[in-house]
Amino acid sequence: MARIAFDISSLNHPFNSGIQRYANNLLQGLTHLKENHTYVLLGGIEPEQWPRKVETPAPYLPPATGGWLNPMLALLARTHQADLLFRPWGTLPERRTCPGVVTIHDTIPLAYPEWVVNSNIVDLFKKDFPRCLPHTDGIIAISEQTKKDIIHYYGVDEARIHVILHGVDPAFFTAQPLAIPSTINGQKITAPYILSTGVFEPRKNRERLIVAYNQIREKYKHENWQLVLTGPSGWHFETLHEAIRQSPFKEDIILTGEVDDPTLRSLYAGAHIFIYPSLYEGFGLPVLEAMAAGAPTITSNCSSLPEVGGEAVLYCEPLEVDSIASVLETLLSNESLRNSLSHKGRERAKLFTWAKTARESLAVFEHYLS
Numbered sequence: 001m002a003r004i005a006f007d008i009s010s011l012n013h014p015f016n017s018g019i020q021r022y023a024n025n026l027l028q029g030l031t032h033l034k035e036n037h038t039y040v041l042l043g044g045i046e047p048e049q050w051p052r053k054v055e056t057p058a059p060y061l062p063p064a065t066g067g068w069l070n071p072m073l074a075l076l077a078r079t080h081q082a083d084l085l086f087r088p089w090g091t092l093p094e095r096r097t098c099p100g101v102v103t104i105h106d107t108i109p110l111a112y113p114e115w116v117v118n119s120n121i122v123d124l125f126k127k128d129f130p131r132c133l134p135h136t137d138g139i140i141a142i143s144e145q146t147k148k149d150i151i152h153y154y155g156v157d158e159a160r161i162h163v164i165l166h167g168v169d170p171a172f173f174t175a176q177p178l179a180i181p182s183t184i185n186g187q188k189i190t191a192p193y194i195l196s197t198g199v200f201e202p203r204k205n206r207e208r209l210i211v212a213y214n215q216i217r218e219k220y221k222h223e224n225w226q227l228v229l230t231g232p233s234g235w236h237f238e239t240l241h242e243a244i245r246q247s248p249f250k251e252d253i254i255l256t257g258e259v260d261d262p263t264l265r266s267l268y269a270g271a272h273i274f275i276y277p278s279l280y281e282g283f284g285l286p287v288l289e290a291m292a293a294g295a296p297t298i299t300s301n302c303s304s305l306p307e308v309g310g311e312a313v314l315y316c317e318p319l320e321v322d323s324i325a326s327v328l329e330t331l332l333s334n335e336s337l338r339n340s341l342s343h344k345g346r347e348r349a350k351l352f353t354w355a356k357t358a359r360e361s362l363a364v365f366e367h368y369l370s
Contacts, residue, residue: 001036002369005082005098007073008043009061010089017199018285019105022142022166023088029167029358037362040080042073055080071095084369091124091132099368101138104129106282107149108203115203115279117235129154137368140164140361142283143304162364165307166283167354171261172292173346177270184256184263191252193226194328195271195295197264197286198278201234205277205300205318210243210253212325216332217249224252225332230267232258268293273331273338276300277318284308288352291345296338298327308352312344 010023031039031054041056057080061069074093077085085092085100092100109116109125116122133139133154139161141147147161181190194213198204206229213227227249229240244253259267268274274295276287280303287308290297299305301315309315314331317323331338 001038002083002365003038003040003081004365005040005042005073005077005080005085006030007061007085007087007090008041009069011043018283019089021285022103022105025167025169025354026088026358026361029354030362032355033358033362035362037365040077040082042076084365086365091128092136094131094135099137100135101140101364101368102132102136103140103142104146104150104282105142106146106280107153108280108282110153111149112203112280115201125153136160138162138364140364142166143307145304145307146282162360164357164360164364165352166285166288167352167357168285168288168292168349169261169354172265172268172289173349175265175269175293178263178266180270184259184267187254187256189226189228189254191224191226192272193228193254193270194273194275194332195228195230195267195290196275196277197230197267197290198276199231199234200229200237200240202236202239203279204231205279206240207243208318208321208324209275209277210240210247211321212328213253214247214249215321215325216328217252219329220332223332225272226252226254228254228256228267228271230256230259230264264289265293268295271295273298273328275324275328276305277316277324278303278305279318281305287313288349292349294342294346296331296341297345298324298331310348312341312348314341 006027008023010019039054041054043061070093074096078097082098084098085096087102092102109122113122133156141150141161141163144163147163150156150161151158181188196209244250247253268290274290275298277300282304284305287297287299287305291312297313298316299309299313300318314327316327
């Protein structure tokens with residue numbers, strides 16, 4: 001059986017991003033497969049968190065984009081006799097003694113560098129990946145959209161790119177709705193609410209969502225729907241605060257900040273509507289989580305999001321406020337449609353499991369091990 005070195009330094013990021021969810025759930029899935037490979041975790045997570053088939057050699061590795069980290073990964077992989085090195089995010093060291101597989105989640109720093117505040121991330125995609133990919137054995141793309149983008153920007157032979165979609169935690173299917181009224185991080189939710197989740201950054205398109213929300217509230221003055229925005233602070237969120245400040249309904253726009261997973265699941269389950277009008281996604285895990293929790297869902301008609309939502313969600317044109325408002329109005333005013341989408345969403349979400357992601361990822365690893 002093989003020894004697979006798995007870089008888990010991305011799990012040491014200060015907030016719970018989609019990449020962290022991916023790395024954590026993939027590793028959990030891999031360690032529960034029947035194949036008796038050993039996973040050598042390069043990053044320093046305490047071993048009791050990973051009770052099966054794992055080794056956790058020192059040192060702790062903070063999340064980083066390259067520089068000293070790649071030589072350290074190569075050294076650790078060689079020292080611990082790894083047969084394959086896998087990185088769930090980042091580039092692979094060129095000088096290594098085993099095959100390497102990397103996951104690429106999106107190419108946003110190439111397509112939209114203005115959305116990326118960290119110049120090191122832009123350099124990673126513009127300089128490091130072009131050096132890394134020619135000596136990378138296999139690439140996992142998390143959607144067909146990401147695969148197309150990798151081919152477009154890097155000219156990689158598509159035979160080396162393997163599309164493996166995310167899964168969803170089964171706990172979302174059994175989540176209990178948030179009680180109303182509730183208080184989360186000091187913020188009161190007192191009415192039926194429209195929910196939107198994710199890091200506060202321009203790509204998530206919350207400013208247009210707020211303008212669309214204002215239009216809906218102006219039209220339906222007798223309704224008191226709240227807009228609940230949940231997630232950690234990212235970058236350039238000053239415009240979001242200004243949009244809220246200018247809203248005539250700012251008292252009903254609730255910023256909860258980041259919440260723990262049980263609270264997040266309850267927020268999804270209790271939402272009148274979930275809306276995710278993102279301008280671009282490599283996958284769009286919040287859409288999948290919302291569907292699993294039974295939230296009637298609206299998302300954007302671009303990038304990978306239709307791959308996730310299929311026919312179980314409604315779509316808007318994210319650059320058009322009127323489109324966002326129109327789809328919101330359609331769903332808010334039609335209880336039968338909300339119930340239908342809630343059922344369709346749950347059924348579609350059942351197609352996406354982390355066990356499936358793990359099995360397909362292991363098949364990629366074993367392909368390059370052979």
